[in-house]
Amino acid sequence: MRLENKVAIITGAGGDIGRATALRFAEEGCRIAVADIREEAGAHTVDLIKENGGQAFFVRTDVTSPEDIENMVNVTIDTFGKLDILFNNAGVNIDESKIPDVSLSDWQRVMDINLNGVFLGMKYAIPKMESGSAIVNTASIAGIKGQKLLSAYTASKSSVIALTKAASTEFGRENIRVNAIAPGVIDTDMVEDWKNSNKWSALSTANALRRVGKATEIANAVLFLSSDEASFITGETLIIDGGTLNL
Numbered sequence: 001m002r003l004e005n006k007v008a009i010i011t012g013a014g015g016d017i018g019r020a021t022a023l024r025f026a027e028e029g030c031r032i033a034v035a036d037i038r039e040e041a042g043a044h045t046v047d048l049i050k051e052n053g054g055q056a057f058f059v060r061t062d063v064t065s066p067e068d069i070e071n072m073v074n075v076t077i078d079t080f081g082k083l084d085i086l087f088n089n090a091g092v093n094i095d096e097s098k099i100p101d102v103s104l105s106d107w108q109r110v111m112d113i114n115l116n117g118v119f120l121g122m123k124y125a126i127p128k129m130e131s132g133s134a135i136v137n138t139a140s141i142a143g144i145k146g147q148k149l150l151s152a153y154t155a156s157k158s159s160v161i162a163l164t165k166a167a168s169t170e171f172g173r174e175n176i177r178v179n180a181i182a183p184g185v186i187d188t189d190m191v192e193d194w195k196n197s198n199k200w201s202a203l204s205t206a207n208a209l210r211r212v213g214k215a216t217e218i219a220n221a222v223l224f225l226s227s228d229e230a231s232f233i234t235g236e237t238l239i240i241d242g243g244t245l246n247l
Ligand SMILES: NC(=O)c1ccc[n+]([C@@H]2O[C@H](COP(=O)([O-])OP(=O)(O)OC[C@H]3O[C@@H](n4cnc5c(N)ncnc54)[C@H](O)[C@@H]3O)[C@@H](O)[C@H]2O)c1
Pocket: 011, 012, 013, 014, 015, 016, 017, 018, 035, 036, 037, 038, 041, 061, 062, 063, 064, 089, 090, 091, 092, 093, 113, 138, 139, 140, 141, 182, 183, 184, 185, 186, 187, 188, 189, 190, 191
C-alpha cells in the first residue's frame, strides 16, 4: 500500500475533492483526520472510510481560526501518534463580479479561507512533522491564468502557489516536501451553480480532453504528491486540468 502507516489531515474533507482524497488515502493504508467546518458532511466522510475498513475521525475545524487549526493538529497527534501528510484543501469561491463590485468583506473571506487557512495549516503542522512528511496545498488554474470576474479567488490561489514555493525552500533541509495542485474545472459542489447555466457546456469542452474533471482524478494526483513516490518533488504546482491552459 502506498501510504501504509501514514497519518494525514485533510481540510475540507466533507467536500467532494477532500472526501475523494480521504477515501483514496484510506484505501492506501493511511489513517485520516477529516477536518471541515461542516460537521454532518465531515462525519459522512468518516462513515464511508470506516465502512471500507479504514481508520478516520472527524475534527470540526474552521481553517480561518488559529485555535481550531492548532486543535486539529494536536488532536490528530493525540489520536494517531504522528502527522505525515497535510492536504490544505478547504476553499470557497464567490459569485462572479468585476473588481469595483467585489465587497471588501467578500474579498477578505475568500483570502481568509483560501490563503490564510493554508498558512495556518502549515504554521501549526510543520513543527510537528518529521523528515519524509509531505504537504499539498490546493491552488487552481485560476491562480495561474488570472480568471476574469473571479479576482479574489484568483488572487488567493495565486498566492497559494507562491506560498508553497516559499515553504518548500524553508523546509527542504528537514526533508519536508511542500507542493500544490492546480485543478481545472472539476465536477463538485463548488461549481454546482455553473452546471445549471449555459456556461457548463462551454466549460465542458474548454480543454483538450473535452470534459470536466472528477474529484477522484484530483485525489489520485494528491496521492502521488503525498507519497514517497514523489520524494524528489517539492515547490511544484501540478496542473490537473485536462489540458485547459494549453488551448
Ligand atoms: N471544483 C473545482 O472546479 C475546483 C477547481 C480548482 C480548485 N478547486 C479547489 O478545490 C478545493 C476543494 O473544493 P471542492 O471543489 O471539493 O468544493 P466543495 O465545496 O465540495 O468542498 C469545499 C469544502 O471546504 C469546506 N470549507 C469551506 N470553508 C471552510 C472553512 N472555513 N473551514 C473548513 N472547511 C471549510 C466546505 O465545508 C467544503 O466541505 C477548494 O480549495 C477549491 O478552491 C476546486
